[in-house]
Amino acid sequence: MADNLTSEQRSKTMSRIRSKWTAQEKKVHSYLKGNKIKHVMHPKIEGSPDIILTDTKTAVFLHGCFWHKCPRCYIKPKTNKKYWLPKIENNVIRDQKNNKILKRRGFKVARIWEHETKRNIKKVLERLLEYGKN
Numbered sequence: 245m246a247d248n249l250t251s252e253q254r255s256k257t258m259s260r261i262r263s264k265w266t267a268q269e270k271k272v273h274s275y276l277k278g279n280k281i282k283h284v285m286h287p288k289i290e291g292s293p294d295i296i297l298t299d300t301k302t303a304v305f306l307h308g309c310f311w312h313k314c315p316r317c318y319i320k321p322k323t324n325k326k327y328w329l330p331k332i333e334n335n336v337i338r339d340q341k342n343n344k345i346l347k348r349r350g351f352k353v354a355r356i357w358e359h360e361t362k363r364n365i366k367k368v369l370e371r372l373l374e375y376g377k378n
């Protein structure tokens with residue numbers, strides 16, 4: 245992970261990460277649409293999930309492994325800990341909070357990790373299809 249960056253470079257790096265996820269989201273969106281699964285991308289609701297599958301009231305999060313501390317592939321940054329660690333911890337705390345909010349409002353919550361989409365996007369999409377149908 246890039247550590248010796250100016251804040252300007254850093255925000256560029258972060259927006260690049262974000263736009264990478266937008267590409268994933270586009271893929272997910274067209275797949276769901278193609279399969280006639282009703283959904284809303286970036287719904288403006290409390291708990292801010294990335295996608296909602298309307299018929300089954302499922303909230304979906306697409307999580308970057310580094311930013312959301314994936315239990316499988318997260319590696320603690322070695323340098324600039326003062327910058328990264330609080331940021332990541334905040335994300336984790338926010339994720340837990342959002343999880344609770346959504347469940348309280350009757351949503352099922354599904355979490356999709358970046359490594360899963362990298363390894364096998366097709367499998368992830370099929371899983372989403374199941375979430376959307378049941």
Ligand SMILES: [Zn+2]
Nearest residue numbers: 309314317359
């Ligand atoms: Zn991961």
